[in-house]
Amino acid sequence: MxxxxxxDTAGVERVVDAAVGESAMxxxxxxxxxxxxxxxxxxxxxxxxxxxxxxxxxxGVGAPGDMEDDLLDLGVDDRRAxxxxxxxxxxxxxxxxxxxxxxxxxx
Amino acid sequence: xxxxxxxELLTQTGPGTRMGDLFRRYWMPALLAEELPDxxxxxVRVKILSERLVAFRxxxxxxxxxxxxxxxxxxxxxxxRNEDSGLRCAYHGWKYDYTGQCVEVPSEPExxxxxxxxxxxxxxxxxxxxxxxxxxxxxEHQPPLPEWEFVRVPGEQTYTSKRWQExxxxxxxxxxxxxxxxxxxxxxxxxxxxxxxxxxGNEYNKNDxxxxxxxxxxxxxxxxxxxxxxxxxxxxxxxxxxxxxNFTMVPPRGDHPVHGHFWVPIDDENCWVYTFDYHPVRxxxxxxxxxMKAGLGVHNENIPGTYRPVANKDNDYLMDRDAQRRGEMYxxxxxxxxxxxxLQESMGPIVDRTKERLVATDAGIIKARQRLRKAALAxxxxxxxxxxxxxEHQRIRSASIVLPADQSMLDGVRDAVVARPGVAQTTV
Numbered sequence: 001m002x003x004x005x006x007x008d009t010a011g012v013e014r015v016v017d018a019a020v021g022e023s024a025m026x027x028x029x030x031x032x033x034x035x036x037x038x039x040x041x042x043x044x045x046x047x048x049x050x051x052x053x054x055x056x057x058x059x060g061v062g063a064p065g066d067m068e069d070d071l072l073d074l075g076v077d078d079r080r081a082x083x084x085x086x087x088x089x090x091x092x093x094x095x096x097x098x099x100x101x102x103x104x105x106x107x
Numbered sequence: 108x109x110x111x112x113x114x115e116l117l118t119q120t121g122p123g124t125r126m127g128d129l130f131r132r133y134w135m136p137a138l139l140a141e142e143l144p145d146x147x148x149x150x151v152r153v154k155i156l157s158e159r160l161v162a163f164r165x166x167x168x169x170x171x172x173x174x175x176x177x178x179x180x181x182x183x184x185x186x187x188r189n190e191d192s193g194l195r196c197a198y199h200g201w202k203y204d205y206t207g208q209c210v211e212v213p214s215e216p217e218x219x220x221x222x223x224x225x226x227x228x229x230x231x232x233x234x235x236x237x238x239x240x241x242x243x244x245x246x247e248h249q250p251p252l253p254e255w256e257f258v259r260v261p262g263e264q265t266y267t268s269k270r271w272q273e274x275x276x277x278x279x280x281x282x283x284x285x286x287x288x289x290x291x292x293x294x295x296x297x298x299x300x301x302x303x304x305x306x307x308g309n310e311y312n313k314n315d316x317x318x319x320x321x322x323x324x325x326x327x328x329x330x331x332x333x334x335x336x337x338x339x340x341x342x343x344x345x346x347x348x349x350x351x352x353n354f355t356m357v358p359p360r361g362d363h364p365v366h367g368h369f370w371v372p373i374d375d376e377n378c379w380v381y382t383f384d385y386h387p388v389r390x391x392x393x394x395x396x397x398x399m400k401a402g403l404g405v406h407n408e409n410i411p412g413t414y415r416p417v418a419n420k421d422n423d424y425l426m427d428r429d430a431q432r433r434g435e436m437y438x439x440x441x442x443x444x445x446x447x448x449x450l451q452e453s454m455g456p457i458v459d460r461t462k463e464r465l466v467a468t469d470a471g472i473i474k475a476r477q478r479l480r481k482a483a484l485a486x487x488x489x490x491x492x493x494x495x496x497x498x499e500h501q502r503i504r505s506a507s508i509v510l511p512a513d514q515s516m517l518d519g520v521r522d523a524v525v526a527r528p529g530v531a532q533t534t535v
Contacts, residue, residue: 043467047108067470070477075108 002096006033006051009104018091024100025049025087035102042087044068047075049086051100058082060095077105109460109476117479118275118457120372121157125483129493130156130352131244132486134253136369136381137172137232138162138239139269150194152185156243157374161185162232163205166192170232171205172241178209178225203227235259237267238381254498255354256526257367257383265385266364266399268406271415272448275457276353276378280370282447283355284475286333286347287468290316292446295436297360300443302384302395302404306361308507308535311335311343318345322470323517327351327500328478330524331471332516333358337509343535346506346520349475351482351495356505357405359534364391365505366405376456379414382406382444387504388531407444416445424449502526506533 004027006014018027028036028049037048044067053061061084064072068088072079086100109117120127135155142151143164150163152175159175161184169192175183177196186197193210195202201222202211207229215221230241231249236258242249257265272279282288290312297309315335323330328350337343345358356367369381382405384391391399402408408417418425424440426449431439440446465473478494485491494500506523510516523533 039464040466045465045467045469045473067473070473074113074473074476074480075110077110 002091002093002098004028004091004095005097005099006036007099007101008035009102020092022091023087024051024089024091024098025085027091028086033102035104036086038087040087044071044085044088047071047085050076050103051084051086051089052080052103053082053084053089054099054101055082057095057098061089061098064088076103078103108463108465111461113476113480114457114460116483117476118277119375120276121375125487126352126479127156128244129479129483129486130372131242132248132250132493132496133244133352134233134240134242134250135353135371136238136269136379137241139267139381140234140237140239143170143239147189150185150187150189152183154373154377155241155379156372158243160230161187161194162239163189163194165189165194165205169205170234170239171203171207171229172232173203173205173207173229174227177201178227179212201225205229236265237262248492250496251498254501256387256502256504257385259526259528260385260387261390263390264387265383266391266396267381267383268399268409269379269381269414270407270409270444270448271373271413272378272380272452273376273420273456274378274448274452274454275375276370276372278451278454278458279378279380279448280349280353280355281472281475282451283357283368283370284329284331284347284349284471285469286331286345286358286471287318287320290318292437292450293443295434296443300403301398302363303360306363306535308343308345308358308360311337311535315343320468320470321516322474324474324478325524327495327497327503328354329471329474330517330520332520334516340512341509342512344506344508344510344516344519346508346516346524347471348503348505348524349471350500350503351493352479354495354501356503358505358507359532360507361534362386364395364404365532365534367505368405380444380448386532387526388529402442402444405443407442407448416448418442418445418449420449420452504532507535508533509535 016031025038039048040046153160161175182198188195193202200213207227209222209225212222318333321332331347333345335343353370359365364384364386366384371379430436482493510519
């Protein structure tokens with residue numbers, strides 16, 4: 001079971017046990033992580049599960065898809081290197097311990 | 108959700124705005140040809156992309172589109188006299204030709220050249236099909252004349268109407284891209300409207316109310332496909348093209364004429380909706396044209412002598428709650444065009460997109476916004492010409508087609524979405 005660490009803007013870490021194949025959005029919503037909303041249920045259409053992936057995990061997570069890339073451009077306030085929609089990050093054993101920073105505007 | 112600054116970028120089209128500069132790269136419908144029916148007929152006020160202009164047709168049949176206001180003291184030239192190959196201001200008789208050149212200032216000595224130094228801002232105005240087109244941009248970037256099939260087929264095969272819509276152009280356009288709403292808002296019309304009823308496609312529409320949407324990029328814009336179940340192992344696809352920046356078409360039904368729209372900004376809080384219907388290979392029948400003129404299909408009924416709909420926001424669009432209750436009309440409002448305009452205007456003049464909640468069926472809208480944004484920025488920052496200018500981008504059609512389940516939309520409609528003279532539309 002991969003662990004996911006969600007870090008809010010105050011630096012508070014919340015650790016969640018996720019199922020393999022589950023998205024980082026779904027794991028967050030299931031565990032009530034503040035700031036990850038997932039309004040559209042993981043359909044890459046709302047942009048309310050924005051996270052910043054810590055640098056050491058970016059290669060493992062890969063680049064955003066086409067539609068996700070558009071939403072990050074249009075809908076999120078502070079797109080940076082490492083910006084992803086959590087619904088498009090399927091969790092794997094390789095990603096165990098992944099650290100995701102949750103942007104302030106979603107909290 | 109859309110960030111505030113992007114909403115502003117996409118919705119503002121006046122002079123000097125980035126989206127305004129993008130629009131000023133294209134030929135846009137400025138009037139219907141019927142608005143200037145004769146030489147020396149009455150001039151018409153035209154507001155487009157927040158510029159106030161006046162259009163006239165001179166004694167020699169030449170079309171002029173010039174600054175609405177006289178260079179002398181700012182009087183509207185709409186009050187002017189259109190005579191002897193020029194538009195003469197009603198105040199002091201200053202006269203302008205179709206290029207905006209002042210040709211006579213009666214108070215000044217004939218020996219002087221005062222008039223020669225006065226010229227109004229002016230734009231080309233060209234009749235192609237039933238539409239008078241203008242180009243508001245820099246002359247050195249003027250593209251070839253429009254190639255849209257609805258203005259290139261013979262006159263008896265095409266019909267265009269227009270109506271004033273009281274909201275920003277983008278929320279009107281987005282209605283044309285979002286084919287998901289058809290299942291609900293327009294559900295009452297498919298069976299009864301003479302311009303839609305009786306196609307096999309309508310059956311597929313009714314039997315599968317949860318279509319899957321696929322959006323594919325093409326050179327001039329997007330192809331938005333709605334996929335529904337058809338016979339075993341097959342899908343029914345309805346494919347809506349959007350061409351940059353403001354052209355959409357509705358997928359055809361049976362052998363009915365094919366229709367679509369141009370969504371032209373008047374200013375940031377109003378737009379003209381040009382609505383066309385044409386058949387690629389046959390004349391429209393009298394019954395079809397009569398139905399279109401009566402406001403059926405995607406057309407509407409206007410207040411006589413104007414292009415304002417009879418059903419408008421001042422009379423709550425003639426809402427009929429009984430018809431809504433009976434289920435004859437999903438929203439209780441008559442006619443597809445007004446069903447759309449009523450709801451789009453209800454969003455406010457410029458909808459605040461920071462508050463919206465998009466779902467998966469809005470993929471076409473997201474993609475279109477992104478294409479517009481990227482094109483506007485590329486033009487502003489690098490001078491890159493936007494998509495949709497090339498004649499081949501404009502030779503496009505909507506399509507409805509049944510494809511084997513294992514065939515991709517793009518592969519299946521590659522030929523069907525190209526306007527081919529003499530070849531009928533691909534339709535079910």
